[in-house]
Amino acid sequence: MAAGSPVDAPPPAPEPARSGVDRRQRPTPMFSRYLLFGRRRGGRRDGERERIYVDRPGPWVTVAFLAVCLLSVADAYMTLYELSRGATEANPIMRAALDLGNGGFVLVKTLMTVVGAAFLALHKTWPLGRVCLGIAVGGYLLLTAWHMYGLFVVLRPPMT
Numbered sequence: 001m002a003a004g005s006p007v008d009a010p011p012p013a014p015e016p017a018r019s020g021v022d023r024r025q026r027p028t029p030m031f032s033r034y035l036l037f038g039r040r041r042g043g044r045r046d047g048e049r050e051r052i053y054v055d056r057p058g059p060w061v062t063v064a065f066l067a068v069c070l071l072s073v074a075d076a077y078m079t080l081y082e083l084s085r086g087a088t089e090a091n092p093i094m095r096a097a098l099d100l101g102n103g104g105f106v107l108v109k110t111l112m113t114v115v116g117a118a119f120l121a122l123h124k125t126w127p128l129g130r131v132c133l134g135i136a137v138g139g140y141l142l143l144t145a146w147h148m149y150g151l152f153v154v155l156r157p158p159m160t
Contacts, residue, residue, distance in 0.1 A: 061124045064133050065117050071140035072113035076106045080145040085155045 089095040098106040123129030
């Protein structure tokens, strides 16, 4: 036989042993241990673009999440200020949270919003998740504009 023929080729190197199951065989769960620290930003296979969970949410989702959270905290404090000036709380759940005091009110409102916004951020690859996250940002922007109207037009101090 001639040199370099298939018969003279060295045997293939053995595959490295794997420990455990290959995690790429299963989809990423909603609460992965790699959440926020893993490398996965999208699907691994063809057709995996929607309705999957990823490790890293991406910049637009992070900005939207932070915007909702910050606007929620601003809403809580503006609500407390307006309540001190004679306004009333329209949301019955938040009206009940006012019985916990100002700190309890802010805590309940903030926690409810953070949990909801986090759920939407985790579902960024679902079309409805993206729409709802956008609605949350838009809704809080409108609510902030409403507060500004209330603070500077309705509740402004009388001119002397």
